[in-house]
Amino acid sequence: MLNSSSPLTFSVFLLLILTTGCQTEAGYTVDRVSSPLIELGRHLFYERRLSLNNDRSCGICHEQAKGFTDGFVRAVGTTEAVHPRNTLTLLNVSGRRALSWVDPNLIGLERQILVPLLGSDPVEMGASELIDEMLDELNGDPRYQELLATLDSPALDIELLALSISAFVSTLGTYDAPYDRYLAGDSTAIGELAKRGERLFFSHRTSCSNCHGGVDFDQPTHDRHGWFNTGLYSIDGGLYPNSRQGLYELTGAPADIGRFRIPTLRHLALTGPYYHDGTGATLRDVLSHYNAGGRLITSGPYIGDGRLNPYKDHRIQPLDLTQPELDELESFLLTLTDVTTVHRSEWSDPWLRTD
Ligand code: HEC
Numbered sequence: 001m002l003n004s005s006s007p008l009t010f011s012v013f014l015l016l017i018l019t020t021g022c023q024t025e026a027g028y029t030v031d032r033v034s035s036p037l038i039e040l041g042r043h044l045f046y047e048r049r050l051s052l053n054n055d056r057s058c059g060i061c062h063e064q065a066k067g068f069t070d071g072f073v074r075a076v077g078t079t080e081a082v083h084p085r086n087t088l089t090l091l092n093v094s095g096r097r098a099l100s101w102v103d104p105n106l107i108g109l110e111r112q113i114l115v116p117l118l119g120s121d122p123v124e125m126g127a128s129e130l131i132d133e134m135l136d137e138l139n140g141d142p143r144y145q146e147l148l149a150t151l152d153s154p155a156l157d158i159e160l161l162a163l164s165i166s167a168f169v170s171t172l173g174t175y176d177a178p179y180d181r182y183l184a185g186d187s188t189a190i191g192e193l194a195k196r197g198e199r200l201f202f203s204h205r206t207s208c209s210n211c212h213g214g215v216d217f218d219q220p221t222h223d224r225h226g227w228f229n230t231g232l233y234s235i236d237g238g239l240y241p242n243s244r245q246g247l248y249e250l251t252g253a254p255a256d257i258g259r260f261r262i263p264t265l266r267h268l269a270l271t272g273p274y275y276h277d278g279t280g281a282t283l284r285d286v287l288s289h290y291n292a293g294g295r296l297i298t299s300g301p302y303i304g305d306g307r308l309n310p311y312k313d314h315r316i317q318p319l320d321l322t323q324p325e326l327d328e329l330e331s332f333l334l335t336l337t338d339v340t341t342v343h344r345s346e347w348s349d350p351w352l353r354t355d
């Protein structure tokens, strides 16, 4: 089972929040995304009282200093349960449609937010049983009373919570990385090495841009998203490790073994480790796997030659790039990171903490 099994009352309140001009159960009128709504969402994004053991919030796993990821190989929830997958960056997430490494049907931020909050497989924030008590507690906090007053809302309910967090999350991201400035005409925004790397990235020889296309470098040629097996494992004739089989876990179709959503290549300098399960320690490791046409694992439980995975996409083939060419490609990828995202005060944790 994946963690995307949708909690119960979705459809009812989804309708509510997607329809403009209607009221949430607690009486907040949904008409537009406003700055008070975003500000409420920022407080809730960093709110640890929304987790079972008061030690998780969205912002704990999606940390600003780490490009809104956690730096872990795989995420760890409030009950110490280890998530099967690596934390995705929230930067530029408003451009994405299907919001998960695996599930093409998890669409819409308001809906996605309930997965970490209320989901039980795995437990991330573990709020499902206690959500009413948690909301009561927040409604009693003067800080939230002030924020709710700016919204003319009598109380915080689950709809307003999802709406405001998603309004905040939608503001995260930029299109002002060095490469964007280069494309906008500033020829000095990126160096010579990166310019050579750009040519390699967009070449037939590497076919990187075939899958990592579009403004977010996550779009395959004919669709908004694509799910592919890139030959990271081949256990017992083609499997990936248990609970990390990708799209196959939803469809049961062998052709879907090891297929994961193409991730964005923006902000990579901040978001390592890489891959759906965080097993790409560095960008250079990732590039070496592509150069070899897949990943050979020679020891440990996952021994096997991913280069020979029968479900691997045909475009993942040995590239024969030299070390200087790998430097160029890496240098280009790093120009897609906007380091100012780390310092923006409007995205920072509004709660004063002593720990
Ligand atoms: C325990 C750590 C953890 C917590 C807490 C957490 N997340 Fe996540 N988040 C993850 C992981 C891991 C993924 C990747 C999940 C997957 O694909 O299966 C993810 C994925 C996402 C995505 C999808 C991004 C994309 O590119 O598709 C969004 C949006 C998101 N989280 C928002 C939130 C919000 C909002 C909260 C707070 C309500 C939150 N997360 C809490 C770990 C966490």
Ligand code: HEC
Pocket: 206, 207, 208, 209, 210, 211, 212, 226, 227, 228, 229, 230, 232, 258, 260, 261, 262, 263, 264, 265, 268, 271, 273, 274, 275, 276, 277, 280, 283, 286, 290, 313, 315, 316, 329
């Ligand atoms: C067939 C489509 C496809 C092609 C071609 C492709 N990629 Fe990927 N890329 C993916 C998928 C899918 C993943 C996620 C794999 C996983 O985690 O199992 C990925 C992951 C990555 C990552 C890790 C990002 C992260 O946040 O985890 C980087 C970096 C990357 N690719 C760069 C490249 C480069 C550079 C090239 C060209 C040499 C390339 N890709 C070619 C589909 C592709």
